[in-house]
Amino acid sequence: MTHSASQAPPHGALHRLLGHPTDLAGHIETHGPLQVASRGEASWRAALMTSLEASGLAGRGGGGFPSSIKLGVVGAAGAGGTIVINGMESEPASDKDKLLLLRAPHLVLDGAQYLAAVCRASRIVMCIPAGRDTVAVAVRHAITERRTARYARVAEEMVRPPDGFVSGEESALVNFIERGLSLPVFRPDKGSPLRIGRRAALVHNTETLAHIALIARHGHEPFRARGMAEEPGTCLVTIGGAVARPGVVEVDRGVPLCDIVALGTPVDSPQAYLVGGYGGTWVAPPHFATPYASMSLRTIGATAGVGVIVVLGPAACGVAESARITRYLAGQSAGQCGPCVYGLPAVADDLALLARGSADGGLMARLHRRLGEIRGRGACRHPDGAVNLVASALNVFAADVDAHLAGTPCARSHAPTSLRFPQAVAI
Ligand SMILES: Cc1cc2nc3c(=O)[nH]c(=O)nc-3n(C[C@H](O)[C@H](O)[C@H](O)COP(=O)(O)O)c2cc1C
Numbered sequence: 001m002t003h004s005a006s007q008a009p010p011h012g013a014l015h016r017l018l019g020h021p022t023d024l025a026g027h028i029e030t031h032g033p034l035q036v037a038s039r040g041e042a043s044w045r046a047a048l049m050t051s052l053e054a055s056g057l058a059g060r061g062g063g064g065f066p067s068s069i070k071l072g073v074v075g076a077a078g079a080g081g082t083i084v085i086n087g088m089e090s091e092p093a094s095d096k097d098k099l100l101l102l103r104a105p106h107l108v109l110d111g112a113q114y115l116a117a118v119c120r121a122s123r124i125v126m127c128i129p130a131g132r133d134t135v136a137v138a139v140r141h142a143i144t145e146r147r148t149a150r151y152a153r154v155a156e157e158m159v160r161p162p163d164g165f166v167s168g169e170e171s172a173l174v175n176f177i178e179r180g181l182s183l184p185v186f187r188p189d190k191g192s193p194l195r196i197g198r199r200a201a202l203v204h205n206t207e208t209l210a211h212i213a214l215i216a217r218h219g220h221e222p223f224r225a226r227g228m229a230e231e232p233g234t235c236l237v238t239i240g241g242a243v244a245r246p247g248v249v250e251v252d253r254g255v256p257l258c259d260i261v262a263l264g265t266p267v268d269s270p271q272a273y274l275v276g277g278y279g280g281t282w283v284a285p286p287h288f289a290t291p292y293a294s295m296s297l298r299t300i301g302a303t304a305g306v307g308v309i310v311v312l313g314p315a316a317c318g319v320a321e322s323a324r325i326t327r328y329l330a331g332q333s334a335g336q337c338g339p340c341v342y343g344l345p346a347v348a349d350d351l352a353l354l355a356r357g358s359a360d361g362g363l364m365a366r367l368h369r370r371l372g373e374i375r376g377r378g379a380c381r382h383p384d385g386a387v388n389l390v391a392s393a394l395n396v397f398a399a400d401v402d403a404h405l406a407g408t409p410c411a412r413s414h415a416p417t418s419l420r421f422p423q424a425v426a427i
Pocket residue numbers: 058059060061062063064065086087088089090091165166167168169170171203204205206208209380381382
């Protein structure tokens with residue numbers, strides 16, 4: 001199910017991602033041809049850079065980093081680089097990128113073309129996980145349409161990294177494109193660009209690129225007219241869990257969490273929201289009206305993360321659900337860094353004991369110590385997400401944790417999960 005938080009305006013009059021034509025003919029009819037200047041036109045490139053900076057667009061892949069800064073770093077690294085479209089959507093609770101690629105693939109590919117023109121890249125690579133064939137077929141069809149119509153300025157191709165939670169991490173994608181290895185790479189200097197060979201690579205989330213395509217064509221004002229002054233624009237959010245109408249919505253940045261959840265029609269009074277995906281943060285009812293924006297979420301210890309809100313219904317157990325998610329995340333380690341490889345399964349084991357009401361006297365001290373030891377110690381931020389999730393669970397479900405510690409977990413801990421897991425997860 002897909003529904004939009006706003007009524008359909010004429011294209012271009014209002015910045016929005018959903019509701020664009022899927023085929024190339026419709027795309028061109030709506031937006032006109034790709035308005036990319038020849039590679040030599042420095043003034044055109046500078047104007048687009050300025051527009052992106054003025055838009056205030058931040059990446060929608062989880063990190064929320066300003067797009068104009070990333071573009072500036074890669075642009076300064078010289079011509080001949082690669083634009084990587086991160087279509088991996090490795091977060092199990094998220095559907096927004098799949099939806100965009102199925103409904104508006106040309107918008108996403110156009111975003112990459114505009115960036116390629118600005119930083120004089122010579123290659124665009126779309127990453128779709130192996131096994132996600134419906135999306136891959138749609139993307140391949142779009143790339144073929146563009147090639148046949150001689151629409152694409154820079155060559156577009158698709159690669160299929162393995163499907164896994166960590167495969168969508170940007171250094172893992174670059175590693176896969178260069179060496180066929182889907183493994184994150186330790187980068188001491190995060191300020192320097194990723195590289196494929198000796199050339200720079202710019203990795204962007206699918207949704208971020210669709211925003212860039214609209215900003216490049218229509219300017220930054222329509223984008224800034226949505227959302228908040230300090231965090232402008234719309235964003236896609238996947239609503240799941242205990243709701244009658246799960247799906248993807250497009251909302252202005254800054255809309256209260258509970259208003260977004262209302263679009264999915266909760267089946268009962270929610271017990272908590274999981275904001276930002278499986279590496280995100282549990283949010284308790286007193287904070288349900290928090291604006292969906294990084295600064296506001298930070299004040300309650302949360303981040304927007306990936307555009308996901310999972311609703312925990314009153315019949316579920318937050319401790320048991322957190323134990324399931326942690327077990328899943330522990331199984332997704334890329335197997336390179338000790339704190340992630342050994343630490344996450346140990347945390348998952350302790351949470352499973354807690355969920356079953358079988359905790360020993362030292363469990364909580366051990367759990368807190370391990371969380372502290374794991375945080376910030378991986379080559380990628382995968383373990384940090386898991387640590388955040390567990391820390392927020394211990395806080396938001398503190399009363400349940402006490403009952404579980406006393407060996408008296410309630411019947412809710414046996415309730416079937418309403419979360420999504422690609423593989424069976426036992427606790
Ligand atoms: C474990 C892990 C998994 C990730 N998976 C994805 C993913 O599936 N899709 C995505 O766009 N970003 C993912 N990211 C974030 C990317 O590393 C990167 O920050 C993002 O693609 C940058 O795009 P943006 O600037 O448009 O947000 C992941 C990060 C981590 C640490």
